[in-house]
Amino acid sequence: MKFLKTISVEEFRNILNSIQKIVTDEEIVSLGDCFNRIISRDINANINVPHFRKSRMDGYAAIAEDTFGAEEDNLIELELIDTIQAGDISQTKLNRGQCFYVATGAPIPENSNGVVMVEFTDRQSNKIVISKAVTPGTYIIEIGHDVKEGDLIIKKDTLSDLATIGILASCGIKEVHVYKKPVVSLISTGNELVSQDIKELKIGKIYDINSVVLKKAIENTGVLVNFLGVVKDHYEDLKYIINKALDNSDIVILSGGTSKGEGDLGPRVLEDFTDIEIYVHGVKIKPGKPIIFVKMKKKILFILPGYPTSALSCFYVFIDNFLRKMSGFPLREKFSKEMEVGERIYSTVGRHEFKAIKIQENEGEKKIFSIKTGSEAISTMFYADGYIEIDELESIIERGDKRRVYFF
């Protein structure tokens, strides 16, 4: 077992990057439900699109050779024998010297090889007078022009977007094999936490926020979240629920239970597992130290701080894109911008700090300001526009310094 205590941000990022994508089973979903899912098999076209020759224009389908020589001063006359609207078919046969009216998208008669645009014709009852010759193939969309039967149209492991759905729909494909979403079990721990179902809060108790906020943040990464409830700080209870979560999910995320107090149960429970590959106890960051990370068999477990603001910060900094990699979702673009610091900001030496900040107008310019409420306050999350990173060895950032802001 690789047992690592308080490692740097860089080391932790390297460990996360080294974890391979989880390979989940397949499931079949309807075309309408496959948006943003990962296709699990190569898909070949089962039909030609279009599967019949059709007109690209409103005009007259004819035998191109019959129009040869037609010019404004050498009009050629064809006999109009049928009209085909889009969606219709004609039972009539086209012979030399004849033509069909065809609407855009209508099927072209079998032996027609050119369409004369309406603009270059004049209709006199059942006679069509043509003032421009067409070469063979003009304004005809041939069979398979768009998609050819048998062609590979969607590659395995593609993230299904609107274009993917469009091309499958054009082939009449109704159901698609996709990878199942990785399952993340979420557990809130702490004797002080109660669910929103409790109406009267007793002294000492607080509402659990992570079961709502962290759950939604995790869901937004394309995984399936299984919330296992609020668990008390009790060794046997916690061990039982962690075991159950490891059995039933790919990834387990606990919040709470990492502080150094007497109730610090999460790490104690984990250290009793025997099949751990990597164990990271604590990443040198603020807020949120220590993050616990465990890899065992093919399962991954994180313990995040209990304070919702700290939990969410840690989530965004490390776990968001990790889960997106696992699910195959597009990574979250890190919108960042260098800005001036509007007031002196303090940090703790010895920890790489991700400090929630707000942007405020100051002397006509948008600048970085700290948020006075601490990481224990849910309102910190509310006021924060983003965060800045403060190096392990920095204790003060002076007003006027420049910092890169990562926006939420």
Add this chain to the structure above:
Amino acid sequence: MKFLKTISVEEFRNILNSIQKIVTDEEIVSLGDCFNRIISRDINANINVPHFRKSRMDGYAAIAEDTFGAEEDNLIELELIDTIQAGDISQTKLNRGQCFYVATGAPIPENSNGVVMVEFTDRQSNKIVISKAVTPGTYIIEIGHDVKEGDLIIKKDTLSDLATIGILASCGIKEVHVYKKPVVSLISTGNELVSQDIKELKIGKIYDINSVVLKKAIENTGVLVNFLGVVKDHYEDLKYIINKALDNSDIVILSGGTSKGEGDLGPRVLEDFTDIEIYVHGVKIKPGKPIIFVKMKKKILFILPGYPTSALSCFYVFIDNFLRKMSGFPLREKFSKEMEVGERIYSTVGRHEFKAIKIQENEGEKKIFSIKTGSEAISTMFYADGYIEIDELESIIERGDKRRVYFF
């Protein structure tokens, strides 16, 4: 009635911008379902957060005055009389000369006014030796520090994000009043269209793509989509379904039925309505001319081109952000970048063209290339990375010219 024929892109954008946000009714949703919804009422805090005084640290809660004078060379001794973990309460009363152990988050005894960090203490059985004095208030989180009962915490018309959900969860609020999503009815028209449920495609028929692709694109703007099916090009049928859609939804989007052929029914049906405020028949753009736009009573109706690639282009250029404005969703950021054109590109004079393009490496640089398949091909959508705008009066963009690419 304001009846406008083939207007410019600029004029059309101005009309769309002049439309006021739709005001929908309210509905109540659970906290877990209110992400990305628009809150419809001011929300005041129903409790203080926290609603009891609690410790910010693991340490000893005492009467601050008892610690005055404590230094490393002037140790002060207090009697430990109880231990309070987070979530617990103590029945014991704190007297002068005494202290309680309190974990982070645990309630502070009533007459305690300071917490001494564990780091500055030494425990000798039930004696706690203190080497640092604390001032009143130290490491105590007071009642309402985070949220004060009665305070306005969420303003009406706020788009609910994770922080909104967090602050509501901290107050134990389980249900939220939100505006109902605007309802968009979607109708595909065309005799040639069949649903994906049909297994064998007859000659002349093609699968309807807009009911799947356009539906998903519309859903992504935060509205509710009601797909009314594929409707044949038949005056009475179309009039019936448009009437029904106008009655049951805020916005109606038809695809197809705008070409100039004999089957051009949509505009004919619309012109028979008597209560039209603004009627725009055709915006000078390619692909997709004409877009039909109608405002009647409080309802809005668009007719988009039938070709899925054209329909989706028109949707992204005009309708996407219009619907987001209606639903209160964040507008789609237009990611754009100026790039070099890698080959000569042609356009039609007299129409403002939104041309789908792909980005390819050429002479070691990423450049703009046109897509050879036309707007009738679903594969055009598949290959496109974005679009460029080509002015009404331009017919050729030369290789080496610079253009702004708007990415999908």
